[in-house]
Amino acid sequence: MDFLDELQHRVLLGDGAMGTELLAAGVPAGRCLEELCVSEPDLVRGVHDRYIEAGARLIETNTFGANAVRLAQHGCEHRVSEINWTAAQLAKDVAKGKDVYVAGCVGPLGITAEEAAARGIDRHEVFTEQIGALLDGGCRIIFLETFLDAGELLIALEAKQALHHCPVVALLTGNDPEKFQAAVAKVRAAEAEVVGVNCVDGNHALHLLEGLDAGELLAAFPSAGLPQSHDSQLVYATSPQAFATNALALAERGVRLLGGCCGVGPKHIAAMAVALRETVTPD
Numbered sequence: 596m597d598f599l600d601e602l603q604h605r606v607l608l609g610d611g612a613m614g615t616e617l618l619a620a621g622v623p624a625g626r627c628l629e630e631l632c633v634s635e636p637d638l639v640r641g642v643h644d645r646y647i648e649a650g651a652r653l654i655e656t657n658t659f660g661a662n663a664v665r666l667a668q669h670g671c672e673h674r675v676s677e678i679n680w681t682a683a684q685l686a687k688d689v690a691k692g693k694d695v696y697v698a699g700c701v702g703p704l705g706i707t708a709e710e711a712a713a714r715g716i717d718r719h720e721v722f723t724e725q726i727g728a729l730l731d732g733g734c735r736i737i738f739l740e741t742f743l744d745a746g747e748l749l750i751a752l753e754a755k756q757a758l759h760h761c762p763v764v765a766l767l768t769g770n771d772p773e774k775f776q777a778a779v780a781k782v783r784a785a786e787a788e789v790v791g792v793n794c795v796d797g798n799h800a801l802h803l804l805e806g807l808d809a810g811e812l813l814a815a816f817p818s819a820g821l822p823q824s825h826d827s828q829l830v831y832a833t834s835p836q837a838f839a840t841n842a843l844a845l846a847e848r849g850v851r852l853l854g855g856c857c858g859v860g861p862k863h864i865a866a867m868a869v870a871l872r873e874t875v876t877p878d
């Protein structure tokens with residue numbers, strides 16, 4: 596069964612955050628996290644391993660900000676191909692022999708359309724470079740996530756569709772349900788197979804997905820609530836148990852691909868795996 600067939604038949608569990616896990620493993624804040632795929636592959640491998648052990652059936656490459664615009668903040672703008680290709684190979688290597696899908700993660704560029712125009716940046720070209728390298732590295736699912744601007748997501752989606760016909764997961768974020776649903780309609784019209792939401796808390800994810808047709812393939816990767824500073828460490832509000840309870844509500848709402856964003860770690864994914872196993876009966 597391939598990825599889309601599986602989603603038609605059952606709920607599939609994704610992974611949680613990469614960034615928060617790497618920081619928790621001692622990587623200093625401000626370091627280029629995507630570059631660690633090349634310089635510290637075992638750290639990244641360890642995060643992938645822990646998510647698979649927790650029950651994730653889909654892992655995302657450590658490439659959220661691995662585009663030329665964001666990498667330029669670390670002087671790594673000429674290493675887009677190297678970093679994305681290496682990240683894909685690394686995740687594929689971890690998943691080898693296991694029943695686990697590897698999705699190539701692509702985030703927004705972090706600049707507005709106006710800023711891109713003023714700086715002479717061709718956003719389509721920037722996404723093409725990153726997604727091309729993820730595909731070369733062996734990813735056969737492209738995972739576009741945390742897009743606030745539907746226009747930017749559509750540019751990334753077009754770049755992907757011009758390169759390869761493999762499935763794409765397209766996740767938007769934001770607060771306004773009407774805006775969100777209008778954006779989802781555009782993304783569906785551009786033939787994204789799986790659409791949904793990430794980087795909002797679980798209750799808000801439920802709220803945003805309310806107006807959508809559950810007959811289509813939906814995904815939700817909520818965050819673990821807002822972080823609070825505690826003894827100079829960031830602590831996320833949502834416990835694994837509360838997160839799992841919310842995941843069940845999302846599954847009942849028809850969401851087929853479930854994972855987590857900021858602050859969601861292997862313990863949250865493991866709690867979700869147990870809750871889903873106990874409640875959602877396989878066909």
Ligand SMILES: [Zn+2]
Pocket residue numbers: 793794795818856857
């Ligand atoms: Zn997030």
